[in-house]
Amino acid sequence: MRPRLRDLGIEIGALPTGRHNAITDVAGVLVGHATVVRDEPTVARTGVTVVVPRSGDSWTEAVFGGWHNFSGNGEMTGIPWIEETGLLDSPIAITTTHQVGLVRDALVKLAVEQGGVDAFHLPVVAETWDGWLSDADSFPLTEEDVRTAFASAVDGPVTEGAVGGGTGMICHEFKGGIGTSSRVVESKSGIHTVGVLVQANYGRRDDLRLDGWPLGRLIDKDEVPSAWDEPPNGGSIIVIAATDAPLIPIQCQRLAKRVTVGLGRVGGYGHDSSGDIFLAFSTGNRLAPGGDPWKVDVMPMSDMDGLFHAVADATEESIINALCAAETMTGQKGRTAHAFPVERVRELIGAR
Amino acid sequence: MRPRLRDLGIEIGALPTGRHNAITDVAGVLVGHATVVRDEPTVARTGVTVVVPRSGDSWTEAVFGGWHNFSGNGEMTGIPWIEETGLLDSPIAITTTHQVGLVRDALVKLAVEQGGVDAFHLPVVAETWDGWLSDADSFPLTEEDVRTAFASAVDGPVTEGAVGGGTGMICHEFKGGIGTSSRVVESKSGIHTVGVLVQANYGRRDDLRLDGWPLGRLIDKDEVPSAWDEPPNGGSIIVIAATDAPLIPIQCQRLAKRVTVGLGRVGGYGHDSSGDIFLAFSTGNRLAPGGDPWKVDVMPMSDMDGLFHAVADATEESIINALCAAETMTGQKGRTAHAFPVERVRELIGAR
Amino acid sequence: MRPRLRDLGIEIGALPTGRHNAITDVAGVLVGHATVVRDEPTVARTGVTVVVPRSGDSWTEAVFGGWHNFSGNGEMTGIPWIEETGLLDSPIAITTTHQVGLVRDALVKLAVEQGGVDAFHLPVVAETWDGWLSDADSFPLTEEDVRTAFASAVDGPVTEGAVGGGTGMICHEFKGGIGTSSRVVESKSGIHTVGVLVQANYGRRDDLRLDGWPLGRLIDKDEVPSAWDEPPNGGSIIVIAATDAPLIPIQCQRLAKRVTVGLGRVGGYGHDSSGDIFLAFSTGNRLAPGGDPWKVDVMPMSDMDGLFHAVADATEESIINALCAAETMTGQKGRTAHAFPVERVRELIGAR
């Protein structure tokens, strides 16, 4: 069992975490993975991660959400509707670039089959590119993988690292993948939780920082080889932020924008080739699309600062958690993405 | 007393109007004008129009709002905050291009003096350019004019035509200015009013349509000379839309975007030189910025179609009302903007 | 052979059309359709339309583009990258809502196979919903259909009506589908063409206007039954605008926004259930993504007014052309969408 960042003695920010230090600390949020690792007929190191915004009613009631496009070399379906109305009425999936479409249509099928959706559905599916380790051009994912990820969605601890959509990902030239973290925030509006989940596949090693400390430069590439033999051209990060604070869409957009702070502090710059796309949603209100006028709770704008700290800090920690959890993986063409050397990092931390 | 569009026998759309067919039909909305027409020391044909979103509490409680930038060759202050939070916490003013700043700071002073605002304030002031009739480069407006407009803000019928901010404006090559209209909409969410006020200073005569009918081409320039001796280069239109339907900011943005439909039907194209900027707000909720968690009423998205028709239709009618009301005006350099020939139009309508 | 709008004696606006009055009048733009009409194993009235921005080099060189989200209840993939950089480097496809994903991944495959794309690709695929006539929940489209549409893309006249992505669509309660039109514009920057292609699936009959004339109200539902037995809940329109005027991305966004004017004049309001999403691109510059510094021709902003008229007028005419071309179609559950009664319309026009 590999340590998480906190097991190395480093805490990001001053706010406490939720129970599992995971996006699932926001009540009702579920996470499921389908991990596809096989060498035949093609080398696949890929998968799907599904985040369900609200257990129980996810097909029939919407939550409010908002997105931010920090660096747009990526894909997230479902954007026009979220941008127009701030309604998120589907499970969210994160996967590999080439098969966003398969995953998206599979979610539509699930909506038709399970949700009693009788017209149309505009699911949110985002991606980062795993084609360095995985033979992405063989299109290895199937609809069944999406069903598996959805069916396995649960609350409680979230498996991190090279799982689900994060299976084949690379981050700061180490093995990357899925990471998560959460924060508990108190304000005049009460006590709320912010949870973050990332699919981390971006960045240069030299830019990597742990709580501000420029660790990346201290890990020599002779010691731990870089996953890249050349400058990365497929880096990206998808960040999903959830909160039970009652936010309206414009506030979800605010929250999504502040993800940038956490990413920037770890070492993200929004490179040209990077699709750094963030989605935030609030479980604080359930909206029945065709029903009676809505009565909505809203946190006043001036109470939001704690949420902004929380989302930045939890993003930072989620990325490092993804690094900590992911083990060394060898994929197609003999390529190896080496794990973040957690024991060496522990030593370096001790010697600071 | 010049007729309004309805007095000519033309109604736009199927929805009924409010009592005054004016933005003030939305309860609590007030409108005031300061009109500056003088020939010494410089030729001034200018002014300020103030729209107060909520009588009584406009300094201490905000309403939700949203904007749309259809054609950005213009100015509206206050945009970053409205874009970020959707809170509109100031009176709105519309004036002449060169003196947006004077009007904006004057509203800050009013906030300091009357509102007990102890920190800062980001008022919304928009403009169109009256420098064809008015010697705009002499900066004729004063802070006192802003105070006059604010102090005169009332509900009930709204004076239209060459008044307030619309004093020196030109529209479809006729004399333009301020116009207003309203609609009453019924939906599952109840009965609501949408009111629109425009400061109309844009457009070519050949493009002018009355309820789709290409009237502009029928009014010969020998008969009624064009206000322009050359293609217009300062045209713009500001549209303020108000409703008592309880909308959150993202819905106000939706409403503001649909203004485009009404403008397009009259003959607006969003020309390069045109600042066609729209602001919509909802009086349906009062938000106390620093207070308790908000309880907010929200009209479900699927109930909004009536509002979309209402705002498009009321925009269309407001523009024509501005034309109908404005009388011929002579300004600087002997330039004359001729009135829209309402009696000739009545004949043409009869002969259709 | 059904008439187009011009064959009925109505011309929209003052600008001349291009040779074919089609989007393909913009040199290099190709259009292909795959039309899927069958009753077994499920009732399919669906398809795919592909627009290739530049024949010859579409896989290796990008063009500039920009989008506008007028009413977001729809899907268009590829948005984050277009929003970030304004680079359009893929064929565009328009199809049915439920199978956007299939079409999107199929374009990725084509990019891999034909284009020598070695990393990733973010194609643009948009949709409207054909599930009233077609059994959309049976997911009838296949990857092969996408290949067919792409392989059949040609210049010259474009087949309109119930073809390609427009096969199962409904517009203003008549049978809708694909329509196209073009305009030629002269400015100080030279002579340029603007072409538009729509997939029209929106609107109420009572709102339909022909060049401003409220024709829709004149066609009784006893005479020509409505396609809807209840208020439409799946309406949408996708508009693709192309020009050879050399525009940078921000200018393509300007052009896309002005599509709203044409749509509004025909009778579109951007209803809540409508995904009215517009994409504009310029073939005036070819951009080699990884190459030397770009030398780019740019039309000055002040020369763009002609393009704005052109795109509004061509959008208006494209929608009516879609109506004119589409023949009555019966689909699932015995439902029939009746053709726009062009001969009756001809009579009504004559009797105006």
Place this chain on the structure above:
Amino acid sequence: MRPRLRDLGIEIGALPTGRHNAITDVAGVLVGHATVVRDEPTVARTGVTVVVPRSGDSWTEAVFGGWHNFSGNGEMTGIPWIEETGLLDSPIAITTTHQVGLVRDALVKLAVEQGGVDAFHLPVVAETWDGWLSDADSFPLTEEDVRTAFASAVDGPVTEGAVGGGTGMICHEFKGGIGTSSRVVESKSGIHTVGVLVQANYGRRDDLRLDGWPLGRLIDKDEVPSAWDEPPNGGSIIVIAATDAPLIPIQCQRLAKRVTVGLGRVGGYGHDSSGDIFLAFSTGNRLAPGGDPWKVDVMPMSDMDGLFHAVADATEESIINALCAAETMTGQKGRTAHAFPVERVRELIGAR
């Protein structure tokens, strides 16, 4: 003479600076200040800073620009036009919140007087709030101050700290103000400079970091009192980024967005009360608004990564430079904003 950050032995990032480590390292960019410090008739600690994008032709030729609204509790005029066309055709001014209007209209006057502008002008004026030290409600700035700032604009070294618009500002609870920095970047497109100027008035001390190192927490408030006796409610930061890399507007927007990374690394979170608004412009092309078709040089998107590092790093350094330069200031009501203790910081750095 107080040291700048580099004099303390800390360099941000790996890129070299320009000659003066200032925004004026971008050829043609000028900076001027008017500093207003007086105690009668009211206590004024305020001013104006002017950034001229291109010496010589700033009234007659535009440059391309773009903005980003990271946290919108602030004002920047001129946004609709920059958002619509990406043309920046005015000097930029930064000042105090309450008098944005005065400064804005004064720039219009200068345009009329000096620039031969015969119609209208939409200048860019941004602000942060100095009302803790300065009696902002007395509206102390005059048009003459704006003229002074503009007339004093020069290239070469830029005065930093409590000068110009930064006079009364507070940053991370120390005295703040104006800071600047630059970077030189090499790419396949050649060698380019990125320069940044900030007006820094935001942030909590505990969040302040120097190159990632959490210095703020090490400076006890008993040792150096906080400028705030309560949580800040007026914090904001305006960032102006200039480059001679030839960028089109959408690329300027990209650059502006990456400013967030630098701000986040120093300790900015985009608090609710913070107006964190960024403007980037490129001097790489001069655009004559009414002239011939433009020939524009454009850096390919894939060459931009160096610029992204440069703007983030120079933003980070500019903020710390503002802190380093600003001396302790006492203002109204006996309030004192204490200087960042550079010698104590030097010791702390040495003892790391």
